[in-house]
Amino acid sequence: MIKRVFQGAIDNIQIMDENGEVDVSLFPSGLDDNKILEMYKYMSFARALDAKCLSLQRQGRAVTYAPLIGEEATQIGSAMAMRAGDLFVPNFRQHGVYLVRGLPLEIMFLYWRGFEEGGAIPKEVGGFPYIVPVSSQMPHAAGIAFAQKYNKKDVAVLGYVGDGGTSEGDFYEALNFAGVFKIPMVAIIENNQWAISVPRSKQSAAETLAQKGFGAGIKCVQVDGNDVVAVYKVISEAIANAKDGPTLVECVTYRMSMHTTADDPTKYRDPAEVEIWKARDPIDRVRKYLTRKALWTPEFEAKMGEEQLRLIDEAVAKAETFKPDPKSMFENVYSYMPEVLQEELDDSVANNFWQG
Amino acid sequence: MIMKVNMVSAINSALDLAMQEKEEVVLLGEDIGKDGGVFRATDGLQAKYGEGRVMDTPLAESVILGASIGMAMSGLHPVPEIQFAGFMLMGFGQLANHAARYRSRTRSRFEVPMVVRTPISGGVRTLEHHSDSPEALYSHLGGLIVVIPSTPYDAKGLLIKALHMRDPVIFLEPTKLYRLFKQEIPDEMYEVEIGKANLVKEGNDLTIVTYGTMVGVVNEVVEKKNLSADVLDLRTINPLDEKSILESVKKTGKVLIVHEAPLGFGPGAEIAARIAEKAIFELDAPIMRVGSNSFPYPFPGYENYYIPNALKISKAVDKLLSV
Numbered sequence: 086m087i088k089r090v091f092q093g094a095i096d097n098i099q100i101m102d103e104n105g106e107v108d109v110s111l112f113p114s115g116l117d118d119n120k121i122l123e124m125y126k127y128m129s130f131a132r133a134l135d136a137k138c139l140s141l142q143r144q145g146r147a148v149t150y151a152p153l154i155g156e157e158a159t160q161i162g163s164a165m166a167m168r169a170g171d172l173f174v175p176n177f178r179q180h181g182v183y184l185v186r187g188l189p190l191e192i193m194f195l196y197w198r199g200f201e202e203g204g205a206i207p208k209e210v211g212g213f214p215y216i217v218p219v220s221s222q223m224p225h226a227a228g229i230a231f232a233q234k235y236n237k238k239d240v241a242v243l244g245y246v247g248d249g250g251t252s253e254g255d256f257y258e259a260l261n262f263a264g265v266f267k268i269p270m271v272a273i274i275e276n277n278q279w280a281i282s283v284p285r286s287k288q289s290a291a292e293t294l295a296q297k298g299f300g301a302g303i304k305c306v307q308v309d310g311n312d313v314v315a316v317y318k319v320i321s322e323a324i325a326n327a328k329d330g331p332t333l334v335e336c337v338t339y340r341m342s343m344h345t346t347a348d349d350p351t352k353y354r355d356p357a358e359v360e361i362w363k364a365r366d367p368i369d370r371v372r373k374y375l376t377r378k379a380l381w382t383p384e385f386e387a388k389m390g391e392e393q394l395r396l397i398d399e400a401v402a403k404a405e406t407f408k409p410d411p412k413s414m415f416e417n418v419y420s421y422m423p424e425v426l427q428e429e430l431d432d433s434v435a436n437n438f439w440q441g
Numbered sequence: 442m443i444m445k446v447n448m449v450s451a452i453n454s455a456l457d458l459a460m461q462e463k464e465e466v467v468l469l470g471e472d473i474g475k476d477g478g479v480f481r482a483t484d485g486l487q488a489k490y491g492e493g494r495v496m497d498t499p500l501a502e503s504v505i506l507g508a509s510i511g512m513a514m515s516g517l518h519p520v521p522e523i524q525f526a527g528f529m530l531m532g533f534g535q536l537a538n539h540a541a542r543y544r545s546r547t548r549s550r551f552e553v554p555m556v557v558r559t560p561i562s563g564g565v566r567t568l569e570h571h572s573d574s575p576e577a578l579y580s581h582l583g584g585l586i587v588v589i590p591s592t593p594y595d596a597k598g599l600l601i602k603a604l605h606m607r608d609p610v611i612f613l614e615p616t617k618l619y620r621l622f623k624q625e626i627p628d629e630m631y632e633v634e635i636g637k638a639n640l641v642k643e644g645n646d647l648t649i650v651t652y653g654t655m656v657g658v659v660n661e662v663v664e665k666k667n668l669s670a671d672v673l674d675l676r677t678i679n680p681l682d683e684k685s686i687l688e689s690v691k692k693t694g695k696v697l698i699v700h701e702a703p704l705g706f707g708p709g710a711e712i713a714a715r716i717a718e719k720a721i722f723e724l725d726a727p728i729m730r731v732g733s734n735s736f737p738y739p740f741p742g743y744e745n746y747y748i749p750n751a752l753k754i755s756k757a758v759d760k761l762l763s764v
Contacts, residue, residue, distance in 0.1 A: 420552065
């Protein structure tokens with residue numbers, strides 16, 4: 086006898102297509118054109134910020150930087166879906182999420198200029214610092230979500246991971262843990278098709294990355310990650326359902342640029358592929374939509390861009406006045422200063438090792 | 442009130458009192474619930490505090506440790522139990538990449554108060570990967586406090602102290618000592634200072650720096666040979682109580698370091714280097730070390746040839762005293 090004991094299917098959701106046309110049957114009820122305009126502003130802001138960071142790095146004013154261009158809809162849509170008290174755990178590319186959540190940009194710049202002070206994310210942002218070891222943040226997200234449930238708080242925790250990150254053991258361990266404890270975690274795969282030089286097809290033989298949720302017994306869905314409206318809707322629903330358990334959302338997007346400033350994609354990627362994705366740009370389609378609604382004009386764009394650049398420049402200027410205090414390296418290792426560490430500190434101070 | 446207990450019961454008592462004291466204390470790990478842990482360290486705690494606070498997790502060390510980090514940053518004080526030290530390496534990345542540096546990488550905006558408990562060291566005829574002494578691995582990272590008790594009294598007091606700190610503490614429990622002997626200890630809450638060595642014997646001819654499973658063996662040698670020796674039980678491996686070590690070494694002029702961890706790049710090397718840097722002209726003899734041999738822990742059939750025994754320590758003492 087053969088009995089089918091499990092059957093699963095993955096839905097892909099798109100609401101706003103590449104021409105800015107909307108599937109009204111799926112349009113989220115809580116969303117109006119003002120909010121879409123706000124999304125547009127944030128996506129544009131994120132792209133401007135990205136360009137600035139890239140330029141700072143090229144001028145030697147920032148360390149290695151991981152660009153987000155192309156992934157704005159996934160980041161802005163998911164961040165705007167968060168309620169006031171919700172929390173998020175990024176990897177190293179979610180600058181747009183920080184932006185929406187109000188991280189002072191000078192703190193972000195401090196991170197990319199190579200200072201730990203950039204990891205001191207203010208409490209009101211509701212976020213955790215960038216994490217570099219791929220997928221190792223997902224267990225943290227699970228633990229943070231566990232703590233919300235333990236304290237009976239209706240708070241959802243969004244954990245971001247890339248397509249490459251879904252191959253890590255930590256990704257699966259975290260999903261599995263989330264499923265068993267039914268914790269309020271929303272795991273977001275920002276599938277940008279490339280893990281440095283390794284394409285999505287070589288990352289996993291699975292047809293979708295979303296279906297990895299089946300192995301953990303949690304809800305899973307795929308969304309057009311370049312459609313800010315669809316991302317917003319799907320993540321909003323996952324957040325609303327978080328009190329009953331976790332969801333895995335795969336956002337299908339594209340890394341339009343390099344992995345980081347240390348990378349050169351022309352070595353391994355066909356430029357024709359990039360052209361295909363250019364036509365699916367997450368910002369262009371919203372502009373088309375807003376133009377039809379008479380909410381976008383070139384004058385509006387110019388004014389918005391100018392204002393955003395001003396904010397970015399002010400933050401850069403502020404970050405560049407930061408003077409590191411080497412003592413702070415010693416003072417933040419433990420909750421107290423052990424004698425053996427104090428001695429190393431005293432030695433450095435007494436001998437002026439930090440001079441010049 | 443005084444109770445006469447072994448180390449497992451002392452640990453159980455510490456966890457019980459800490460859970461009573463603070464709702465934030467939660468336990469998680471493999472088989473720690475109904476089963477009470479494979480060594481019974483958490484016996485009865487799930488029945489007393491419920492499945493919401495004493496949790497059997499899926500069999501996955503990295504998420505046990507990684508989720509604990511997330512819990513710790515969210516106001517809880519988790520006590521993950523890793524079933525054996527060898528399996529903790531599956532979650533090593535979480536400890537090295539995150540627990541050890543989250544405070545510093547956020548300039549103390551986030552802290553990771555958690556106590557990772559795991560059984561270490563051998564001598565009890567267990568299978569492979571159940572008998573490692575990995576304290577040097579965790580101490581070398583910096584940012585993690587590494588504790589190894591050698592008595593029921595210390596185990597309870599150090600564990601309670603660890604749960605009163607805001608740091609990640611790696612609490613390494615020598616399996617062999619879990620049930621080796623009982624000791625009279627207070628049944629109420631008390632702390633033993635972390636970062637402070639314990640002078641368990643006082644003498645003038647030499648200093649023996651040791652900890653964990655080797656404290657008992659060293660004491661046996663000292664008594665049998667009727668030595669006048671300072672025996673210093675470190676209790677905390679990182680941060681090291683350098684002050685107590687130097688104080689004793691300067692008094693006796695001779696020092697032997699004894700641990701069960703492999704000799705090469707072991708804690709003894711760090712201790713010896715510090716003594717050499719700061720007290721070499723007060724020594725009458727070369728610094729000596731005794732450890733297990735410099736290769737991974739063998740199968741149990743061979744372990745008695747591997748772990749330092751009384752004879753090996755005794756010979757080292759003879760050599761040191763003959764200089």
